[in-house]
Amino acid sequence: MPELNQPRRCPFCKREDATLVTRTTKGAIVRCLQCGQYSLSLPFELIYLRPDVRPAEIADGHLISGMIRRHWDRRESERETPHFGCEADFTRFAADAPRRILDRARCLLENIERATKHLGDVVSLSETALVPFSFAKNWEEVFQFVRYLKSRGWLEGELATDGSSLVWLTPEGFEELEGRRRSNLESDRAFVAMWFPEDGSLDRASLDRAWLEGIKPAIEGAGFVPVRIDLEQHNDDINDRVKAEIRRARFLVADCTGNRNGVYFEAGFAMGLGIPVIWLCRKDHFGQAHFDTKHYNHTLWERPDQIRESLELRIAGSVGLGPRASNSR
Numbered sequence: 001m002p003e004l005n006q007p008r009r010c011p012f013c014k015r016e017d018a019t020l021v022t023r024t025t026k027g028a029i030v031r032c033l034q035c036g037q038y039s040l041s042l043p044f045e046l047i048y049l050r051p052d053v054r055p056a057e058i059a060d061g062h063l064i065s066g067m068i069r070r071h072w073d074r075r076e077s078e079r080e081t082p083h084f085g086c087e088a089d090f091t092r093f094a095a096d097a098p099r100r101i102l103d104r105a106r107c108l109l110e111n112i113e114r115a116t117k118h119l120g121d122v123v124s125l126s127e128t129a130l131v132p133f134s135f136a137k138n139w140e141e142v143f144q145f146v147r148y149l150k151s152r153g154w155l156e157g158e159l160a161t162d163g164s165s166l167v168w169l170t171p172e173g174f175e176e177l178e179g180r181r182r183s184n185l186e187s188d189r190a191f192v193a194m195w196f197p198e199d200g201s202l203d204r205a206s207l208d209r210a211w212l213e214g215i216k217p218a219i220e221g222a223g224f225v226p227v228r229i230d231l232e233q234h235n236d237d238i239n240d241r242v243k244a245e246i247r248r249a250r251f252l253v254a255d256c257t258g259n260r261n262g263v264y265f266e267a268g269f270a271m272g273l274g275i276p277v278i279w280l281c282r283k284d285h286f287g288q289a290h291f292d293t294k295h296y297n298h299t300l301w302e303r304p305d306q307i308r309e310s311l312e313l314r315i316a317g318s319v320g321l322g323p324r325a326s327n328s329r
């Protein structure tokens with residue numbers, strides 16, 4: 001069993017200074033200077049943190065590293081540490097990462113902006129920040145991303161050979177990021193993530209009513225178009241379609257009734273993009289909701305009419321009224 005507080009090779013970014021800081025019932029908590037903090041199940045700890053054996057490579061480890069770092073930087077509590085308990089968790093994290101050159105370059109630009117205090121402010125960032133920020137494999141890829149951003153006129157400055165940078169956003173760079181944010185702020189769509197049992201159970205009847213009499217009219221009343229992926233007509237891969245619709249949405253409504261993994265996945269994907277998430281749950285199911293999300297403010301409901309009133313007010317208060325809201329308000 002690997003000892004605590006001893007340097008280990010991170011299985012994702014390959015740095016040799018990751019530290020196993022503690023163990024919990026779920027597994028080992030690891031802190032990496034480049035990735036941030038994550039946890040591995042006991043079997044994975046034995047496979048990937050052994051000091052005497054170099055582990056097998058994890059496919060798309062650099063993309064997973066970038067997602068862990070994004071999650072770590074945006075966390076609201078220590079309880080949000082990403083956990084890897086099976087091979088599917090590796091696949092899931094890598095699938096959510098940007099892959100196109102333009103998207104990865106924009107991620108780097110966004111993170112430089114986050115460190116910028118004002119127009120013209122020169123930002124100093126190290127290799128341990130720049131590599132995961134751009135979902136890069138190494139420093140050479142970061143160099144190419146910076147070169148690309150400069151060619152677009154969005155960034156100025158230089159990278160140093162010691163793995164540091166002195167860079168700053170141009171006015172055009174700020175405008176590029178603001179334009180992308182404005183496209184979501186002007187969206188009239190709201191994505192709904194919820195469970196729909198396939199049988200004729202009481203849960204199915206309750207959730208059908210929750211949608212028809214509560215969630216759908218509440219979103220429409222606030223001036224938005226509710227989008228439920230199982231009602232959309234399309235020929236695309238369902239996972240690609242879900243991600244595309246979430247990216248287009250102004251916000252996401254997540255109903256945790258039934259404690260469904262798909263709902264948590266869709267809500268987490270939206271949060272990673274900076275899209276607001278509004279949480280709901282039927283009161284008698286809230287005890288089953290995942291502990292990682294319970295600290296968020298949930299609207300608990302027993303009847304559909306409770307959803308309609310409280311959800312519409314919540315949307316108006318946290319997101320604002322949408323472009324389809326009645327002018328008489």
